[in-house]
Amino acid sequence: MLHIPCPYCGPRDETEFHYGAGANIFYPDPASATDEEWSKFVFIRENPKGWHAERWVHSAGCRRWFNVWRNTITHEFGPTYKPFTEQPKRPV
Amino acid sequence: MSNVTFKFDGVDYVGQAGDSLATALLRNGVLHFTDSTYRDRPRGIMSLWIDEPNALVNIDSGAGEPMVQATTVEITDGLVARSLSGIGDLPDTRDLSRYDRAYRYADVLVVGAGLAGLAEAKKYADQGKTVIIMDDKPEVGGHAQQCGETIPPELLSALTRKNVLHLQRTTVIGTYDQGYAVAVERRTDHINSKVSTDVARIRTWHVRAEHTVLATGAFQRPLVFANNDRPGIMLSHAGATYVERGVTMFKTAVVITVDNQGYTDAIRLHKSGVRVLAIVDVRKKLSKASNKSARKPAAKLGIRIIKGATALDTNGTLDGILSSVVINDPKSGLRETISTDLLAISGGWTPTVHLATYIGIKPTWSKKRAAFIVRSKVKSISTVGMLAGDFEEYEPAVFFGPKLDDTQGLVAYVDHQRDATLRDLRRAVGAGMISIEHVKRYTAIGTAHDQGKTSGTLTMGLIGNLVGLEPDEIGSLTFRPPYIAVPFAALAGRERGLHTEPIRTTSIHPWHVAAGAPMEDVGQWKRPWFFPKPGEDLHSAVLRECRAARNGVAVMDASTLGKIDIQGKDAGAFLDQVYTNMFSTLKVGMSRYGLMCGVDGMVFDDGVTTRLGENHWLMTTTTGGAAKVMDWLEEWLQTEWPHLEVFCTSVTEQIATVAIVGPKSRELLALLSPSLEVSKEGFAFMENKYGDVAGIPARIARISFSGELAYEINVCAWYGLELWNKVMELGAALDVTPYGTESLHVLRAEKGFVIVGQETDGTQTPQDLDMDWIVSKKKDDFIGKRSFNRADTSRSDRHQLVGLLPETWEYVIPEGSYFAEVQHKGATPPIPHIGYVTSSYFSGELNRSFALALVHNGRARIGERVAIGNETAVITEPIFVDKENVRRDG
Numbered sequence: 014m015l016h017i018p019c020p021y022c023g024p025r026d027e028t029e030f031h032y033g034a035g036a037n038i039f040y041p042d043p044a045s046a047t048d049e050e051w052s053k054f055v056f057i058r059e060n061p062k063g064w065h066a067e068r069w070v071h072s073a074g075c076r077r078w079f080n081v082w083r084n085t086i087t088h089e090f091g092p093t094y095k096p097f098t099e100q101p102k103r104p105v
Numbered sequence: 106m107s108n109v110t111f112k113f114d115g116v117d118y119v120g121q122a123g124d125s126l127a128t129a130l131l132r133n134g135v136l137h138f139t140d141s142t143y144r145d146r147p148r149g150i151m152s153l154w155i156d157e158p159n160a161l162v163n164i165d166s167g168a169g170e171p172m173v174q175a176t177t178v179e180i181t182d183g184l185v186a187r188s189l190s191g192i193g194d195l196p197d198t199r200d201l202s203r204y205d206r207a208y209r210y211a212d213v214l215v216v217g218a219g220l221a222g223l224a225e226a227k228k229y230a231d232q233g234k235t236v237i238i239m240d241d242k243p244e245v246g247g248h249a250q251q252c253g254e255t256i257p258p259e260l261l262s263a264l265t266r267k268n269v270l271h272l273q274r275t276t277v278i279g280t281y282d283q284g285y286a287v288a289v290e291r292r293t294d295h296i297n298s299k300v301s302t303d304v305a306r307i308r309t310w311h312v313r314a315e316h317t318v319l320a321t322g323a324f325q326r327p328l329v330f331a332n333n334d335r336p337g338i339m340l341s342h343a344g345a346t347y348v349e350r351g352v353t354m355f356k357t358a359v360v361i362t363v364d365n366q367g368y369t370d371a372i373r374l375h376k377s378g379v380r381v382l383a384i385v386d387v388r389k390k391l392s393k394a395s396n397k398s399a400r401k402p403a404a405k406l407g408i409r410i411i412k413g414a415t416a417l418d419t420n421g422t423l424d425g426i427l428s429s430v431v432i433n434d435p436k437s438g439l440r441e442t443i444s445t446d447l448l449a450i451s452g453g454w455t456p457t458v459h460l461a462t463y464i465g466i467k468p469t470w471s472k473k474r475a476a477f478i479v480r481s482k483v484k485s486i487s488t489v490g491m492l493a494g495d496f497e498e499y500e501p502a503v504f505f506g507p508k509l510d511d512t513q514g515l516v517a518y519v520d521h522q523r524d525a526t527l528r529d530l531r532r533a534v535g536a537g538m539i540s541i542e543h544v545k546r547y548t549a550i551g552t553a554h555d556q557g558k559t560s561g562t563l564t565m566g567l568i569g570n571l572v573g574l575e576p577d578e579i580g581s582l583t584f585r586p587p588y589i590a591v592p593f594a595a596l597a598g599r600e601r602g603l604h605t606e607p608i609r610t611t612s613i614h615p616w617h618v619a620a621g622a623p624m625e626d627v628g629q630w631k632r633p634w635f636f637p638k639p640g641e642d643l644h645s646a647v648l649r650e651c652r653a654a655r656n657g658v659a660v661m662d663a664s665t666l667g668k669i670d671i672q673g674k675d676a677g678a679f680l681d682q683v684y685t686n687m688f689s690t691l692k693v694g695m696s697r698y699g700l701m702c703g704v705d706g707m708v709f710d711d712g713v714t715t716r717l718g719e720n721h722w723l724m725t726t727t728t729g730g731a732a733k734v735m736d737w738l739e740e741w742l743q744t745e746w747p748h749l750e751v752f753c754t755s756v757t758e759q760i761a762t763v764a765i766v767g768p769k770s771r772e773l774l775a776l777l778s779p780s781l782e783v784s785k786e787g788f789a790f791m792e793n794k795y796g797d798v799a800g801i802p803a804r805i806a807r808i809s810f811s812g813e814l815a816y817e818i819n820v821c822a823w824y825g826l827e828l829w830n831k832v833m834e835l836g837a838a839l840d841v842t843p844y845g846t847e848s849l850h851v852l853r854a855e856k857g858f859v860i861v862g863q864e865t866d867g868t869q870t871p872q873d874l875d876m877d878w879i880v881s882k883k884k885d886d887f888i889g890k891r892s893f894n895r896a897d898t899s900r901s902d903r904h905q906l907v908g909l910l911p912e913t914w915e916y917v918i919p920e921g922s923y924f925a926e927v928q929h930k931g932a933t934p935p936i937p938h939i940g941y942v943t944s945s946y947f948s949g950e951l952n953r954s955f956a957l958a959l960v961h962n963g964r965a966r967i968g969e970r971v972a973i974g975n976e977t978a979v980i981t982e983p984i985f986v987d988k989e990n991v992r993r994d995g
Contacts, residue, residue, distance in 0.1 A: 014285045
């Protein structure tokens, strides 16, 4: 079970969280988005081997969404950052 | 030592306190323990601990356990056990034992309290770290303890420090990411054989540690030769330990070895009074160090040492018990048969790599140690002791067994519990399999109760021999938790029976229970299914309840609907985004039905939302969807539209809702609230009014989920039951009839109202459900809008909601049924199906059965006939009652 660093509450067990896919999926302008751009937003998700910026919500805690770097191989967590703040550099 | 009496296979025995069942039985002369599962081979105890493949028992006393190893059971007065050949059986009585759970954070978790683990625990304790040290055996000290060596007192005293938690009889069953480990602590079975209702029988530990030290040690390996499975053949470490513990049945012994451990154990046997007839060492030459540390001490005791030889076969008594061993000198080809009571095998050590592989650390093959060892490169995990290969001084030969012909191979056992032999391995390789993962599945080796603790490395070594590869080229050993068999009750802890899952009930629930209503589970909610009168079944009760709703007045507890209080100056704009239809234009005091879609345009939830004030709304959701909708709203507010000033609060449990339904509901409301304006003109459809209902402050909404004139009376949840009682009391004159979820479903289906989750499965757009009317054409955007223009969602031949009228008027099609075009009536599958039934009931109002269904290109098929097996039905519009919507005004 992952130990996830909630930026508001501190590290907590994974069972308190829900996963929300990649952090860099931006809602496109629906009026101008082509079918391809729109389907990319709706259906296509990255699945990188290594560091991945992703969204989590502390649903059984503060109920707040945040972003965090996670290594998909080692499950190590990198820096967290709040929505609409600058993304920290990809950890090495 | 005090005596302990126990029963095994119906016979009373006396053992000594602290004995394992295996030790006690051996001391009592029980050698032939059981017969093997598949081939009825006589088998005896082979090992000391959890690696034991033969001696499985069923515990029938106390809580009872279906399959445990006699080597791990500590005897107590009154213990009742029986030997197993194959699987055991669970007791058919309820286990009343208590099971608990504990959570702990620590700086360091040490797994294994052998010398290596103890040294690590002391090291970290000295640094002031908080340390948890867990060990699965009854006593601390690992091999050293088993061999009767003294444990350094400074290691033991470290265990009593304040910053150290030391637990024996505690097996770490799983290791997971980021220092997470789960362990089971056996707390009472070794004290007595009774059911433990006060002290938890097993406590499951959930530990999170900054650093984990794996000091899991190693198991000794057997060798594969013909008839290597007879009672009397043991691992040498086990044989010597049993003899030291007072087992006297072995007068003579022969030790077969590939390493120096065999010499050590031969000396231990000798010192305990067993005549060691020979040490048969497969190694032709020993190093100087081994010669000095192993051979010389044994030779000094006069023990005959045969080098470059090994066991080929054994002979047995008529009962199959070991009587002699056949050894050979591979060089000279000479054979010798030696009669012996005990054949002690030292086939090298197999480190216990399981916990390391659970977290993705791969063991590596060490030729020098003839073993897979683990040296962790992960910062937060260290491996020490035998697991890390700290046994090179044993200098084993890489040897798993002699060359055997097929007749010998047929009785040369690799996995005792699965009765899998060398010949099975040869067949697997002959069939083209090399990878351990394939061979495992082909031969079932390693899949039994012991999970291949004795057979894993042997198998890889033997396949390697057959195909000319090193063991690590055969694949890598992957294990999965749990490390040992764990009772489900231990994992459940106290969350059994009523505590398995939270049960949610409304404030009116006690009335439903008293009325004898069977309950339906809707999510975690208990909802009354129907309210049978004496002699009624579901069918007759539902007919009566629906009749009351359509012709008189009926009442339902609607408190379980999800309710979310939404406030803020941007709430209207926000609702315009989450619903497909317009809400910001709704007048204060009015309600509107809304549909929500995901970004993919698929229907996600629905419900009625009311504008309570300029910036104050109350949203209702489906009973099962409340939490999901709440999360959905928060996600958009926090991650897409943080500029919107909107606050969402769940108020599901704060409000009780009583729905009064039917043409006489206006009359009933007037009785309940004489001062309220209830006329058709004065209280419009979808309007809300505040007033006293039976003396209780209430919000009354004119909303209908049945098509009939209906009101939903909302009060503070504390008054729910009182309101219900008043409705029943004052409604008696109008024969007010309570109804449950079944009638609710019939009534709404007759009107063609969908239930999200019944008519939908996440692949229906509003258009598919014939609900295009609720999709706003005016709004620039709402969640899901763009997806309606995708090629797949905009095509006209999707599965669409339609009605079905069975041509056999009383036939209720089972829900979920697939159906085909009518020419396939009665045909034998496979036949192409065109749709499936989502809801199906018998309607008293229609006096016939009817159904809702999703059908490919359904709208274009209205009027067509379809075949459901031998039955037929006609496709109709998905509405059966009151197509003109006139009944809702009463």
